Amino acid sequence: MAFRNASVMEAGNITKFSEKECRLVVAGHTGSGKSAVVNTILGAKICTEGFGAGSVTEQAVLASRPRFGKEIHVVDTPGVFDSRPEMPEAKVRHELARAALLLAPGPHAILLTIAVGQRFSDEEKAVVHKLRVFFGEDSIRHTIVVFTKGDELVRNGVTIEEYLKSAPADLNSLINDVSYRYVVFNNKEPTIKGRDACAKSALDLVEKMARHNRTKHYSSDLFCHAEKQMVACDRETERPFRPKQQGGSSNSLDSLSTVPDDHLIVEISSILESEPSLVEETKVKEERTTAAKDHSALRELMGRLVRHVSRRKVANGNNNSIVESLMSSPFMLGLVPLLQANGDVKNNNN
Numbered sequence: 510m511a512f513r514n515a516s517v518m519e520a521g522n523i524t525k526f527s528e529k530e531c532r533l534v535v536a537g538h539t540g541s542g543k544s545a546v547v548n549t550i551l552g553a554k555i556c557t558e559g560f561g562a563g564s565v566t567e568q569a570v571l572a573s574r575p576r577f578g579k580e581i582h583v584v585d586t587p588g589v590f591d592s593r594p595e596m597p598e599a600k601v602r603h604e605l606a607r608a609a610l611l612l613a614p615g616p617h618a619i620l621l622t623i624a625v626g627q628r629f630s631d632e633e634k635a636v637v638h639k640l641r642v643f644f645g646e647d648s649i650r651h652t653i654v655v656f657t658k659g660d661e662l663v664r665n666g667v668t669i670e671e672y673l674k675s676a677p678a679d680l681n682s683l684i685n686d687v688s689y690r691y692v693v694f695n696n697k698e699p700t701i702k703g704r705d706a707c708a709k710s711a712l713d714l715v716e717k718m719a720r721h722n723r724t725k726h727y728s729s730d731l732f733c734h735a736e737k738q739m740v741a742c743d744r745e746t747e748r749p750f751r752p753k754q755q756g757g758s759s760n761s762l763d764s765l766s767t768v769p770d771d772h773l774i775v776e777i778s779s780i781l782e783s784e785p786s787l788v789e790e791t792k793v794k795e796e797r798t799t800a801a802k803d804h805s806a807l808r809e810l811m812g813r814l815v816r817h818v819s820r821r822k823v824a825n826g827n828n829n830s831i832v833e834s835l836m837s838s839p840f841m842l843g844l845v846p847l848l849q850a851n852g853d854v855k856n857n858n859n
């Protein structure tokens with residue numbers, strides 16, 4: 510569990526993360542195309558997309574796939590940030606706590622979906638406000654707006670810049686707040702190439718943002734708490750910290766604060782007790798990361814070996830026998846299946 514322990518953060522501190530891993534959360538208004546964005550980013554139909562007025566996604570879920578040389582983890586959220594959520598307050602809290610656990614120790618980016626053509630009304634403004642309350646005020650520096658239904662722009666012969674020019678001041682002010690970090694997605698793009706281009710544009714922006722922020726991922730007290738709880742749970746001997754339920758407001762999202770809400774803390778504890786599979790689910794993430802780290806160490810080792818062999822080759826008057834004997838050695842032959850599993854060497858049997 511070394512990796513998990515190493516990634517526990519104190520509030521305000523950002524620790525390193527594997528360059529091979531990227532955690533994202535997709536949030537936005539019900540029906541704004543959140544699940545479709547998850548599918549486009551992961552290049553597979555993993556989350557159920559819906560048609561109609563009601564919410565389709567009912568639970569915060571984590572979906573992962575290797576993409577563009579990284580292990581991408583995306584949390585799809587139900588409409589918990591709506592100003593009038595269809596689900597009861599207790600369920601909203603439960604889903605927010607689940608999202609915090611799935612994203613611990615914090616997301617590299619928050620993707621806020623806004624459907625093109627949808628009026629940027631008080632509803633949408635409420636989503637932005639609730640996101641800031643839940644993730645923390647500083648989260649705006651880690652937010653990227655994903656305009657979905659980009660095909661609407663094409664159909665109307667309008668560019669996104671022209672669309673924004675005629676958009677309400679509140680939408681433009683949001684775009685300003687996120688330092689003009691936005692991308693346009695057409696999740697209905699018929700070609701894989703087209704959908705992959707959307708995914709790549711978002712992931713490139715995540716990297717650019719991380720470079721600009723000089724941080725690896727976003728954190729807040731809530732994520733620190735979720736992470737510590739998971740570590741404690743993982744150690745098995747320690748029981749998750751269970752804070753006393755305190756009085757006060759019943760609405761867990763009514764003040765702008767990054768200090769984890771007591772209601773959410775209680776919820777996090779109870780989820781970890783009732784859903785131990787959630788820890789297992791995130792362990793997969795950790796194991797993959799560790800495997801990716803081991804793999805890059807292996808590649809480094811191989812690089813050194815090849816350089817060594819090349820030098821010996823020159824020293825021995827370009828005699829190929831050293832290379833040949835090394836390449837056919839049991840050591841090298843043992844490496845091949847490992848590299849095949851990681852996609853570095855083509856498997857001729859496929």
Ligand SMILES: Nc1nc2c(ncn2[C@@H]2O[C@H](COP(=O)(O)OP(=O)(O)OP(=O)(O)O)[C@@H](O)[C@H]2O)c(=O)[nH]1
Pocket residue numbers: 537538539540541542543544545546557558559560561563564565566567586587588657658659660694695696697
């Ligand atoms: N034309 C078009 N339709 C899209 C696009 N993205 C999503 N949709 C459609 O919009 C509808 C809603 O998409 P979802 O991904 O289910 O939206 P959601 O935000 O996950 O919805 P909830 O889970 O109910 O909150 C579905 O019918 C999608 O197929 C897009 O880029 N273009």
Ligand SMILES: [Mg+2]
Pocket residue numbers: 543544545557558559565566585586587
């Ligand atoms: Mg959905």
